[in-house]
Amino acid sequence: MTDYRRPLSFGLSLDPTAGRWAQTQRLAQAAENLGLEYLAVQDHPYQPGHFDAWTLISHLSAFTDRISFLTDVADLQLRPPVMLAKAAASLSVLTDGRIQLGVGGGGIPDAIASMGGPARRGPDMVAFAEESLGLLRKSLNGDAVRLHSPYHAIGGYQAGPVPPKPVQLWLGAQKRRMLALAGRQADGWISPLNIYVPPHAVPSRQQIIDEAAVEAGRDPRTLRRVYNVIGSVGTHGGGPGLVGDVSRWVDTLAEWTVGLGFDTFVLWPVTDPEQQLSLFAEEVVPAVRERVAEIRSGR
Template structure:
């Protein structure tokens, strides 16, 4: 059993499709009104039907007051780390600290290349991501950034502005080298969807992160653990992921908290997003909070 005893957070993934952005705006405002913590936006700019993630998040931030935003995850190969940090800290200043920066090494090399990116793979991609995380950390902290390497040439940029609260840096990772990097450098791990990293495979990944964190003299309990959960609340034949009634969702997310170590769940609705968001926020989330609190309180 692995429960890091971190406070729970819940969010919803917003579809960046250009054709449905009015619905996306409604979902964002509904999620805030119903008390969720995060609005997550995927970053696949090579998709011609997708809005740019940062542009969409910036637009939505003007129509919300409390809820935070998460890039789930920003592609490091298409977003230079110093500029990415500038965007994140700028939006954090403008929104009063409502930004969580999720990043990834770039998982679709051919699509990245179609936009002019370098399409790194394997060890090359991991080494690039590792160097990028170090640069991001310095820039997010408002430090001076200077580095000349095969991957980056930065001549002494004085980073800023410094946001009202530190921008947390969460790494999307699935395989050993990137999971190790999450434990060594990131503030949290973002798992791919539950259909790509199923629950039975999570404990081994958590151990890799924990061992890497301990090896870097970091407390594994300080890292956030985010699970992207696709599914349907209710009956829906053929839907992927977690499908079942409210009680099944409550029992499952409780188990994934106290047994697998997740503390943050992002809903990816596989059916009617507005109806699913309402059920998730009103019925599932409060029951999971209560269930986890009872288990933790009874130890």
């Protein structure tokens, strides 16, 4: 069992489909009112029906006051790291620190190429992502950035503005090289959906992250661990992901906390998102918090 004993947090994935804009805005406001910590927006700009993730987050931030936003995850091959840091820092200042950066190396090369991106693959993509994380970190700290490499040509950018609160860098990853990169450099790991990285496949991935963190002189307990959970609360019958009543969700998320090491769960509802959000936030979340507290205290 792996429990890093980090505080729990919960979020909702917002659908960036342009035709569902009115519902997306209602969900963002409802999630804040119901006490969730995060609103997550996927970044697939090559999808013709999707809004641009940063444009959507920027707009929604004006309709909310407390809840934080998370790119889940921003594609580094389509968003140059220095410019991405500028956007994140700017929006962090405008929202009083309500921005976190989930980033990925670019998992769909052909789609990236369709927008003019370089479509890097394999070790080349990992090396690019590692260098990009370093540039993001320096830029978000407000440092001067200069680098000439096969991947980047930055001639001396003086970064700014500096965010009022640190912008966390959480790396989306599922294969060994990227998982090790998360352990070495990122502030946390974002797992793909539970149907892509199922629970039985999580421990080996956590181990890769932990070993890389220790080798880099870092404490694995300091890293955030985010699980994107697709499913339905209270739905009977079939469907992808975690499907069952409230008690099953509570049992499962508590086990995924103390047994698999996750501390943050982002709901991806597959049906009736407004009803699912209500069930998740009002019934599942408080019960999971209570269950995990009981387990950790030995009660």
